[in-house]
Amino acid sequence: DAGITQSPRYKITETGRQVTLMCHQTWSHSYMFWYRQDLGHGLRLIYYSAAADITDKGEVPDGYVVSRSKTENFPLTLESATRSQTSVYFCASSDWSGNQPQHFGDGTRLSIL
Amino acid sequence: TQLLEQSPQFLSIQEGENLTVYCNSSSVFSSLQWYRQEPGEGPVLLVTVVTGGEVKKLKRLTFQFGDARKDSSLHITAAQPGDTGLYLCAGARGSTLGRLYFGRGTQLTVWP
Numbered sequence: 775d776a777g778i779t780q781s782p783r784y785k786i787t788e789t790g791r792q793v794t795l796m797c798h799q800t801w802s803h804s805y806m807f808w809y810r811q812d813l814g815h816g817l818r819l820i821y822y823s824a825a826a827d828i829t830d831k832g833e834v835p836d837g838y839v840v841s842r843s844k845t846e847n848f849p850l851t852l853e854s855a856t857r858s859q860t861s862v863y864f865c866a867s868s869d870w871s872g873n874q875p876q877h878f879g880d881g882t883r884l885s886i887l
Numbered sequence: 888t889q890l891l892e893q894s895p896q897f898l899s900i901q902e903g904e905n906l907t908v909y910c911n912s913s914s915v916f917s918s919l920q921w922y923r924q925e926p927g928e929g930p931v932l933l934v935t936v937v938t939g940g941e942v943k944k945l946k947r948l949t950f951q952f953g954d955a956r957k958d959s960s961l962h963i964t965a966a967q968p969g970d971t972g973l974y975l976c977a978g979a980r981g982s983t984l985g986r987l988y989f990g991r992g993t994q995l996t997v998w999p
Contacts, residue, residue, distance in 0.1 A: 817975065873918045
């Protein structure tokens with residue numbers, strides 16, 4: 775089915791571990807985004823990508839790494855997880871124009887103990 | 888620094904009441920989008936407004952884009968429990984194609 779899927783939906787890990795969140799979209803949208811959502815902060819942009827092999831920092835990129843070798847995939851890696859990275863992470867995609875809507879996945883709830 | 892300020896942050900009303908949510912900025916946006924998010928799901932687009940002064944209606948929801956394209960409002964008439972959710976405004980800027988700047992959201996609860 776067409777859409778955007780995130781995996782896993784839930785993840786518990788320990789501080790210092792590396793964890794990768796996956797995002798896959800079937801629309802061939804050029805833009806993809808990673809946000810984190812925390813109470814009191816709303817949605818904050820971590821990284822985004824305008825096309826394969828093109829990525830750019832958002833508001834809160836520290837501690838995160840992204841790659842985009844294929845248009846449809848945009849994994850987010852926490853290289854050494856910290857408790858402050860406990861959050862709900864959303865991936866989104868959109869077509870090339872800024873006026874196009876962003877289509878969101880259902881999120882990954884990440885807890886770091 | 889938050890480019891878009893949403894107010895109020897929380898709204899709790901009875902079924903049948905009217906309400907307005909505001910989204911304000913000192914910056915100009917090329918377009919403004921409104922999203923609604925339910926628990927356990929990602930935000931879903933409700934509407935996009937592009938022209939200054941534009942008004943769009945979606946059943947009982949009315950969206951307005953300010954003349955100067957710096958602010959927007961969402962008005963709900965005769966709210967229903969099904970309107971409960973987190974409402975987010977998001978602005979697009981011509982200088983950063985593809986990227987949206989989100990407000991912090993308004994959590995609306997409509998009691999039967």
